[in-house]
Amino acid sequence: MLKNDRLQLIALIEKRASLLESTLSDCSPISDRKRSQSDDAAANLDLTINASVDEKVLLEHKLELAQLTTSLSWMQTDDAGVCALCVRDIPIGRLKAVPSTRLCVACADNKKD
Numbered sequence: 001m002l003k004n005d006r007l008q009l010i011a012l013i014e015k016r017a018s019l020l021e022s023t024l025s026d027c028s029p030i031s032d033r034k035r036s037q038s039d040d041a042a043a044n045l046d047l048t049i050n051a052s053v054d055e056k057v058l059l060e061h062k063l064e065l066a067q068l069t070t071s072l073s074w075m076q077t078d079d080a081g082v083c084a085l086c087v088r089d090i091p092i093g094r095l096k097a098v099p100s101t102r103l104c105v106a107c108a109d110n111k112k113d
């Protein structure tokens with residue numbers, strides 16, 4: 001992987017990760033919010049209805065953040081940008097589009113089947 005590509009990717013990953021971190025810190029857990037307004041039945045019902053969606057999104061954010069953190073340390077190694085399965089170089093365009101990936105397009109497609 002070219003040094004310049006690597007630096008660009010690191011900047012991109014850090015930007016995305018800090019965005020996710022601020023989103024996550026803005027969201028208090030549903031259970032905390034429920035407790036703080038336990039006397040408001042309507043609001044509680046609303047929270048309960050939206051809870052599954054909120055928690056799914058939060059979980060996805062946490063997962064992506066973990067993957068980005070892994071990608072960031074991966075960028076510091078000699079294996080940076082190399083597909084974890086077939087050991088070919090992952091095209092830089094793909095890494096920029098999906099910074100959390102560790103697989104080339106072909107391997108990612110194979111995994112889906």
Ligand SMILES: [Zn+2]
Pocket residue numbers: 083084085086087088103104105106107108
């Ligand atoms: Zn591959």
